[in-house]
Amino acid sequence: MIYAIGDIHGQKAMLDRALLLIAADGGADAPLVFLGDYTDRGPDSRGVIDTLIHGRDAGLDWTFIKGNHDRMFLRFVEEGVTHDPAIKSGLSWLNPRLGGDRTLESYGIVPTAPASYIRDADGLETLVNYPTTEGDLTLQELVALARDRVPEAHRQFLATNPLMHEAKGHLFVHAGIRPGVAIADQVEDDLIWIRDGWLDNHDDHGSMVVHGHTALDEPEHFGNRIDLDGGAGYGRPLVPAVLDDGQWFTLHDDGRRPLRPAG
Structure with missing residues (x-):
């Protein structure tokens, strides 16, 4: 069996x-x-x-x-990537439709209001502001916090x-x-x-x-x-x-x- x-x-x-x-x-x-x-x-x-x-x-x-969602999560933490070319809508992994925000919340990065986005020249949803219990974060700040919160064992699990x-x-x-x-x-x-x-x-x-x-x-x-x-x-x-x-x-x-x- x-x-x-x-x-x-x-x-x-x-x-x-x-x-x-x-x-x-x-x-x-x-x-x-x-x-x-x-x-x-x-x-x-x-x-x-x-x-x-x-x-x-x-x-x-x-x-x-x-x-694919495991790869998107890992790429966000490791490289700060928020998009995958397979997503034709241009949505960010952080968008609630894809659910990256819920993943970060499970690691203690808790949102307090909806994130703000703009569309770049290629039509990709680009983060402007991510309100959390630890302040309003830019993309770079959010990635840095995720790297601190996601254990190396979890990253190795997803990578291998x-x-x-x-x-x-x-x-x-x-x-x-x-x-x-x-x-x-x-x-x-x-x-x-x-x-x-x-x-x-x-x-x-x-x-x-x-x-x-x-x-x-x-x-x-x-x-x-x-x-x-x-x-x-x-x-x-x-x-x-x-x-x-x-x-x-x-x-x-x-x-x-x-x-x-x-x-």
């Missing part, structure tokens, strides 16, 4: 419940793959990362995939997670793969961001691809891929899943439910 959890997005209480469901189904030592996006939008990104690191350091058979994991004839990845491109030739931006050309593709990819990134109302099986992002970042339940003897199931308080392609 192997278990999997989709996008957590700072929802530590939901993560704790999902881990209890997995422990009840397969034991606390069961192999488990996390599909990335541990941070942003939810209230306790710090607590989520603490939980994941604690499990890893306790020797649990846990595998952590890198997500792999982009994919292969097990039991399945490929686990955050967003998906570029159809027609060999697995060895896939690039990071596709693996953590792809939607166009992927979600509507029905090819057999050689392995069943298990991913998150694209939020649904609940996990779904599409025949050639399984999307386990049930929208926890938007307040919907975090639903773990298990592969057992070639069959997928989701886990709930009342037990397992089959996860099969529609029809």
Whole structure:
């Protein structure tokens, strides 16, 4: 058996419940793959990362995939970058729609009012003022404070997670793969961001691809891929899943439910 959890997005209480469901189904030592996006939008990104690191350091058979939100968080702390070219709207990672503000709040950088932005010549949302309990901060001041507050262990965790994991004839990845491109030739931006050309593709990819990134109302099986992002970042339940003897199931308080392609 192997278990999997989709996008957590700072929802530590939901993560704790999902881990209890997995422990009840397969034991606390069961192999488990996390599909990335541990941070942003939810209230306790710090607590989520603490939980994941604690499990890893306790020797649990846990595998952590890198997500696009995890990379955005790390780039902000390490480089002061607030934009990713994949975000065509030009929104800043700090914008509540992306949820970086909630991540910083979980590290004790508490906003007291909405941040102020302008659009630069390239249409990118650029921070002017970030009001906090420690004063009104410029971007440079905010980055410096984040570097002070985010533990090095958290930064190393986010920096060293792999982009994919292969097990039991399945490929686990955050967003998906570029159809027609060999697995060895896939690039990071596709693996953590792809939607166009992927979600509507029905090819057999050689392995069943298990991913998150694209939020649904609940996990779904599409025949050639399984999307386990049930929208926890938007307040919907975090639903773990298990592969057992070639069959997928989701886990709930009342037990397992089959996860099969529609029809």
